[in-house]
Amino acid sequence: MEEFIKYFKLIKIKVNHWVEKNNFRIILFNMVVVFLFLLRSAGYFHPYFEISVNFIVLASIVLSILLLKAKARAIFFVALTFWLFAGLMKVLKINVWAERTAIYTYQALVVATILLVYEAIASSGAKKGK
């Protein structure tokens, strides 16, 4: 238990440090996401372009890479989180939500895979540069 608390504290320090370092980016990220939801609730661009929740989720994932410098590992974690939520919905027999959340899982999986390839190639570029 003691070790767990120690580990938890360590994570907390790391997160705090990361938040302090990326304060502005986090604010910007949240603002964009909130703004997207506001646009959606007000029905902007409809019927020419619908700001769907799918779109917001995908945009958030891409933004997290651009703004928060999220790595493939983090996006895979997002996919896992969505999947666990989808599983919970399935267990609670809310199948429609389970299927919808699985779509977000897949979106995250696609982005994470592309990022994984990019990281592999970029790291080889760095090696070459070195």
Place this chain on the structure above:
Amino acid sequence: MRIKKINPVILVLILLSLTPLIWFWGRGDVLLNGVDTNFPLDPLLWFKRRFFVWNPINNAGADFSSSTSGLFFHLIQVIPYLLGFSLKWVQIVSLLFWSFAIIFSSYFFSRVVFGKKRLVQLVFVVFYSFNIYLFNTWENVKVANLALVTALPLASGLFILLKKGTIKRTDAVFYSVLVGVILSGSGINPSYFISFFLTTALFFLGVLTLSVRERNIRKRLIDFFAVVVPIILVNLFWILPSLSFIFTNISARESIAEIGFTNWTDSLSKDTSLFNVLRLQGLWDWYAFDSVTGLPLYIPYVVNFFYNFPFIIYSLLIPSLVLLSLVLHKKENKYLFISFSFLLVVGVLLGAGTHSPTGYVFRLLLNNIPFFSLFRSPWYIFTPMVFFSIAGILALFFDTTKALSDRKSPIISLAIGSFALVMIAGNLLYTYPQVSGKIFRPKEKDSFFINFPDYVLNSQEKLDNLGEGRLIGYPDDEIERFEWGYRGVQPLTTLISNKETLSSPLNAPDSGVASLIKHFYLSLKRGETEKYRKIAKLLNIDSLLYKNDQSSLSPERKEELNDYTKNTVGEWDLYNFASDKEKIYIAEASDFAYSYTHAEDIISSMDEDSVLLNPSDSVVNDIRQLSLSSGNIILAENSQRKSFEKFIYSPSNIADRIRSYEVDNVSFKFNIPVDGEYQPKLEKYAVEKFGFKLTGNLALEVNGTTQEWKIEKVDDSYIYFDPILLEKDEYEISLALDNNNLIINPDFIENLEFDTKGVANLSTVEDEGEKALGIYNTSGEDASAVITISDFDPLSSYLIELEYRQIYGNNASVLVHQATDKTLVKTQVERMPNHPEWKHFSFYFEPVKTKSEIEIELAAPKTKDPLGTKILYNNLKVHKVFSNNMLFVKEGATLDRSAKVVYEQVSPVEYKGRIESDGTSDLIVFSENYSPKWNIDIFSDNEKLDLEPKHFSANTYANAWFIDKAPGNYRFKITYTPQKLFNIGMLLSTVTLFTSLLLYFRGRKN
């Protein structure tokens, strides 16, 4: 003596590979057979068929190019068969082979990737070899799927071995050839073969990303081709003829629509949501439930997967661990993570097919990539990518976590090891239908375990000795259901004999031969002997197999067949339809069919020595002799039949139901193409019921002028009238009919004489001066008056008319029930639109052709409104539809000659023969399904003659050649030309095999 220690993993894998033995354990002398599973009852016959690109066995033959790829699959069956194994053990050996093949190919891959980490190896093998996708593969012993699943890890493993430099390229070429041989079975459905290359290419992309870093892309690409090219080369024997078939017979776009599967992809993608695909639960038949009982229609064990909590949790756990594995991915295995992620992403995307939201992409590919519609069963074709990646990433998860925990804590390491074991055991429990053989639905009505009666297994000799003609089965169901359990789409006789067979086709029901078969059966059921005898001749039928052990709704027709000699084999009666027509003959006359699209209605009125041709065929039109000598047969358009067919084949609409239809009159419209003397013929079936007399004259109107036609003769199929002179013109003939109302008690409204259903107040009411039946229903159930009809003939169609007035409450409804003495076979429900005034309503009813009765329910359905439903009905009438054909036959010139044809069938793709004729031109008919690829060569005694026979279709399905200036005596050779491609391909495949072998041994020596 030192005994070498056996790897325990190998022992476990051997035990797992023996799973097929469990399937047969304690089930007696059974075979897995039926529906899509076609296990041959004579494996040697089936093996031999794989050497020819035309299969003449079923329904006048079909191109067999892609099926030649089953050569290796059937070789596995033939070897134990020739060694004297019983059929049951032949099947077990074949199943064991593929079980071992899948398990050890995945073991090969896991060894290559994970080295000596046994637990990780086991995880990969178990998750790759036991999963939901394979339920369906094993259930139908799908050759293409088994071959694909076996070959995938082998080819991928070779990439890694080449990357690691463990093997030389020459060795890789030889191993790839062996992979190609195993993969060959996937050619039965070429989309699986393509899927193999897509999957391996995606896997290879991961390897390639690594080579970007290592800067050896060129080397890796050469490795890729060293594996892929030999696989293609060794499969050329089926690839070449199959490509020729695809490019000449299937259009690049919308090929699904062409072959009658317009909504196939959509229907298969109905339940392939991303959530289901990620859990490997995208099989369409899992989601088919009986709407009444709520029970699964096809797969009984799905209730566990859908409703059992541990099963749901386990289905969610596997993708969770996969994603967690991706979160924890290690640098050193990054290329594998990339490979498997690619496969997962693309596999899920394509496997979901047209299901939204990703279905948009699939549809885009479908619309823009030529021949993409070949991938018409997306989930089945692309899911191997998904479970390959799931097994791989799961194995990587245990590899990563075990390595981490080994360094940190032995207890955590032990826990992870135990967890891996629990997951392995859990997967074997989760896939219990595959392990236990429940996938074959034992104890269910539609079980795949079949105990074949001895008379079936022993019927081969009798079937083979029936003669050169074709065999047609009866009853005529598209799916044979025998009382002893076998159900199959392919006629059972084709599993055991090379006797050419005709049956109601499930696929291509609109083909020429299918229409003729349909007409043969209809004539047989109607007792139209003349008709079905003629069709039998044109289809080259010499025997009819009456299957007394087949469960069917088709009417009994044994009395009809009493005139034929009979041979009995157990429950089967073989009737001898001795025919003087051979498969190849010289036509003595020819007739043009107007129109050829309805040739099946025309052909039975043709002289039996003639041949029916399409006057719109440009090749036929170019032959002057045929244009001059051919007779004409014109099919008139029957007005009642036209209305009936429009109603039946149009989407349901109110406009068709509130109009009136002619009952007491029928008109026939037709065009006469050339002046001449035409003999009118009217189909005789049930004409007496419409007031016709079969002697004397028939009064009618021709273009408004009253005429009388004298009946010349009558047989059981047609009424023949004296020939009449007709000029080239349009005609309309009008005939008065005595078409009785078939309601048994026409005064049922007045007397209230009928049965009732439900609780309601039924009374005779006066409304607008007429008596009507009032039904007033305030109960919680539907209530109705049940009216019976007289003289019901299931081989006719009916028009039902009535008037109704909906006073209030629910809509008026009429239900027509057709039932045998055992079961209800059809119910047609007509719900009338709201209408508070009197409204005429009419509709057609097409019965199922089985001995039965019908009753009509006039209903006042229940309603939630406490005031109930009140409906008035009046003027109920039931009339037969007069759908008999009228034809006008102008005889052509008979080619006054004698011709003798002697031929032998050298193989399914080659016929050789001799013709002795005293004419100057010959019309040769070859009664095998038409294909432009059938070719005829003409020889004098010593050399090939420079004649150019004109090739066209005849008799709706067959091939015909017109040979102008034919010599009196000559030899001919008819060949199916794509066989040359098979032979060339086989040569190239053999050369590839031996060259790779040579390279391999030379490499070993050096």
